[in-house]
Amino acid sequence: MITHLEHRQAAPTGLRLSRAAGHGRPTAPVRIVHLGLGNFFRAHQAWYTDNAPDAADWGIAAFTGLSRDLADALAPQDGLYTLVTRAPDGERLRVVSSVSAVHGGDEHDAWLGYWADRAVAVATFTVTEAGYVRGPDGGLDTSRADVRADVAALRADPHAPVTTVPARVVAGLRLRRSTGAGPMTLLPCDNLPENGAALRRVVLDLADLVDPGLAAWIAEHVAFATTMVDRITPATTAEERDAVRAATGLADTAPVRTEPYSEWVIAGTFPAGRPAWEEAGAQIVEDVLPFEQRKLWLLNGAHSLLAYAGGVLGHRTVAEAVADPWVRGWVEAWWDEASRHLDLPDDDLLAYRRALVERFGNPRIEHLLAQIAADGSEKLPVRVGPVLAAECAAGRLPLGASTVVAGWALHLRGRGAPLSEARPDRVAGLADGDLADTVRAVLDRLGPGLGGHEPLVATVLDGARALEALAEA
Ligand SMILES: NC(=O)c1ccc[n+]([C@@H]2O[C@H](COP(=O)([O-])OP(=O)(O)OC[C@H]3O[C@@H](n4cnc5c(N)ncnc54)[C@H](O)[C@@H]3O)[C@@H](O)[C@H]2O)c1
Numbered sequence: 001m002i003t004h005l006e007h008r009q010a011a012p013t014g015l016r017l018s019r020a021a022g023h024g025r026p027t028a029p030v031r032i033v034h035l036g037l038g039n040f041f042r043a044h045q046a047w048y049t050d051n052a053p054d055a056a057d058w059g060i061a062a063f064t065g066l067s068r069d070l071a072d073a074l075a076p077q078d079g080l081y082t083l084v085t086r087a088p089d090g091e092r093l094r095v096v097s098s099v100s101a102v103h104g105g106d107e108h109d110a111w112l113g114y115w116a117d118r119a120v121a122v123a124t125f126t127v128t129e130a131g132y133v134r135g136p137d138g139g140l141d142t143s144r145a146d147v148r149a150d151v152a153a154l155r156a157d158p159h160a161p162v163t164t165v166p167a168r169v170v171a172g173l174r175l176r177r178s179t180g181a182g183p184m185t186l187l188p189c190d191n192l193p194e195n196g197a198a199l200r201r202v203v204l205d206l207a208d209l210v211d212p213g214l215a216a217w218i219a220e221h222v223a224f225a226t227t228m229v230d231r232i233t234p235a236t237t238a239e240e241r242d243a244v245r246a247a248t249g250l251a252d253t254a255p256v257r258t259e260p261y262s263e264w265v266i267a268g269t270f271p272a273g274r275p276a277w278e279e280a281g282a283q284i285v286e287d288v289l290p291f292e293q294r295k296l297w298l299l300n301g302a303h304s305l306l307a308y309a310g311g312v313l314g315h316r317t318v319a320e321a322v323a324d325p326w327v328r329g330w331v332e333a334w335w336d337e338a339s340r341h342l343d344l345p346d347d348d349l350l351a352y353r354r355a356l357v358e359r360f361g362n363p364r365i366e367h368l369l370a371q372i373a374a375d376g377s378e379k380l381p382v383r384v385g386p387v388l389a390a391e392c393a394a395g396r397l398p399l400g401a402s403t404v405v406a407g408w409a410l411h412l413r414g415r416g417a418p419l420s421e422a423r424p425d426r427v428a429g430l431a432d433g434d435l436a437d438t439v440r441a442v443l444d445r446l447g448p449g450l451g452g453h454e455p456l457v458a459t460v461l462d463g464a465r466a467l468e469a470l471a472e473a
């Protein structure tokens with residue numbers, strides 16, 4: 001295995017990462033604010049910004065969303081961290097310098113301060129699908145207690161601390177309007193279809209409830225860009241910290257490991273500017289949709305299939321699950337089904353599938369199925385629902401899609417990884433009754449009327465029984 005250090009590293013062993021000690025570049029002025037400081041942001045948006053030729057002009061102030069632990073880990077090392085890019089046969093380590101400031105999500109005054117600053121031109125987000133607090137129709141879910149509390153707080157005091165993502169954004173934009181800090185762009189980077197429009201909708205919904213006139217100001221001054229983001233980035237483990245220390249001699253409490261592959265496709269306008277991300281490999285396009293569907297269905301849909309069906313069969317990681325011939329067969333079936341509904345040349349799709357087989361099989365990316373299985377109620381309607389409905393509408397009973405549904409039904413009934421849902425109310429009652437009841441209920445979640453499609457129900461039930469039989473074998 002080859003280990004390549006991209007930057008000069010400093011001895012002595014155990015020295016903490018620090019700009020004063022000459023690690024990384026000098027701190028760049030903050031012109032981007034990020035919400036959702038976690039692993040993916042640091043392997044993706046922060047890395048592209050670090051690679052841009054104008055990186056010295058574009059620093060990021062990054063806020064955690066929920067727990068402030070990562071901010072506390074990164075602050076003593078000046079926002080610097082080691083990105084470990086793991087190929088099957090070797091790895092590259094580099095110190096990423098683009099994060100100029102780190103904050104806990106509870107530092108609301110600091111958050112507001114950036115939004116009032118004319119120098120800040122872009123806000124990016126990686127807050128998980130659940131973080132957008134959308135209701136079933138995609139609008140703001142005003143039935144949530146946290147949303148209601150935030151609306152009441154902002155009506156009473158524009159500076160009041162708030163917790164939901166749309167409320168944090170509305171608070172920031174309201175201050176930006178009053179300080180005349182000018183237009184900016186919001187750039188969501190979560191695995192949601194049309195994520196720019198999705199964020200815009202919940203932000204405008206909440207603005208309307210808080211401050212008459214604010215929604216119109218936002219519509220005129222704030223651009224919502226849409227993105228497709230891709231780079232498989234599992235959660236960091238203690239072993240990773242030890243491995244980085246062994247390779248570099250540096251004590252980094254928050255390294256990130258990721259794969260060599262990376263894609264960022266962006267559509268939108270940037271009235272206050274942005275880094276030259278396209279020179280770091282991002283694609284700026286008119287329409288993200290074909291890239292987004294290809295990725296959400298072929299990559300993320302297959303991930304969910306691996307997580308649920310592979311989890312029932314006792315697999316722990318993506319690489320383990322995709323090496324199982326049964327699971328691999330279902331993944332290929334799913335890819336055939338999804339590809340029929342993608343408006344892209346066959347050769348492109350085949351090349352993408354071949355690359356996915358390699359990426360999933362990378363033994364040095366230990367991507368836990370349990371991490372992917374979380375929040376299925378948010379993910380499956382987006383990753384699998386559209387293909388399932390389209391296949392049924394075309395008169396077919398899709399094996400791959402049915403196996404994802406079968407795996408999810410069993411997962412909800414306690415098989416595979418432990419159930420983890422940001423919105424437990426969304427899955428309440430789904431596991432009640434017998435397996436057929438669960439299958440009907442989950443199908444109805446994925447497409448109107450699918451729970452009453454008897455041949456489909458029978459196909460999913462067959463799939464679930466086959467999974468159970470294989471798990472017992
Ligand atoms: N990890 C990947 O491979 C990957 C790849 C593409 C896209 N993404 C997107 O990035 C998201 C985050 O992935 P990650 O690996 O960085 O996870 P992570 O757990 O390392 O970080 C998640 C961040 O989001 C915040 N957050 C979580 N729920 C929130 C909520 N309800 N409101 C506000 N903030 C919230 C957390 O506090 C944390 O700061 C994913 O959900 C996905 O949409 C991840």
Ligand SMILES: O=P(O)(O)OC[C@@H](O)[C@@H](O)[C@H](O)[C@H](O)CO
Nearest residue numbers: 191229230231232233300303372
């Ligand atoms: O990050 P999530 O929870 O939306 O989904 C889990 C994985 O499918 C996802 O993180 C992929 O690894 C990623 O989308 C690859 O770019």
